[in-house]
Amino acid sequence: MADVYYRVHWSDCPPLSPEHAWSALWGTRRTPGGAQTYCVACDGTGQGTRHCRDCDGTGWTTDGWNTEDRCRRCDGAGVIDGCESCDGEGVHDCLRGYSCFADPQSLIGYFEARPGTVEDDDTVVVFEGEYCGTGVDGEDLAVPTRIIEEVPWSVFRARVS
Ligand SMILES: [Zn+2]
Numbered sequence: 001m002a003d004v005y006y007r008v009h010w011s012d013c014p015p016l017s018p019e020h021a022w023s024a025l026w027g028t029r030r031t032p033g034g035a036q037t038y039c040v041a042c043d044g045t046g047q048g049t050r051h052c053r054d055c056d057g058t059g060w061t062t063d064g065w066n067t068e069d070r071c072r073r074c075d076g077a078g079v080i081d082g083c084e085s086c087d088g089e090g091v092h093d094c095l096r097g098y099s100c101f102a103d104p105q106s107l108i109g110y111f112e113a114r115p116g117t118v119e120d121d122d123t124v125v126v127f128e129g130e131y132c133g134t135g136v137d138g139e140d141l142a143v144p145t146r147i148i149e150e151v152p153w154s155v156f157r158a159r160v161s
């Protein structure tokens, strides 16, 4: 028997379905396919500089014989071209699966810790799904296989508590 998960699903998101089952950090913009987000640090350009770890940003490395050499990795600049956060890619891969909880009480606790993110008439989707891993906030990630029911947040809360 498949596991049952609970998720708040906002009406402006695409319908709950396996092909949209990718999760990302709050506030990030998705690429058209939805499986990646644009990097926030570089605004999706991939441009920027990152600290050179080979020379710890000094531009010089020592060979252990007290002679210093210009760092070959960054050519003495101490920094390397390309955004630090995304390695110059401009995008981050999303995690597979929707953010959700296997325990309804955990779902409520999660949103009670984030006041104002969910309204009474937002929808809680109860679905059977396959577990994929753990999300960025410690929640479960799952790909839905069957939607069991959709209930308003207010009804869901009253039922659980
Ligand atoms: Zn270097």
Ligand SMILES: [Zn+2]
Pocket: 039, 040, 041, 042, 043, 044, 045, 046, 047, 083, 084, 085, 086, 087, 088, 089, 090, 091
């Ligand atoms: Zn970036």
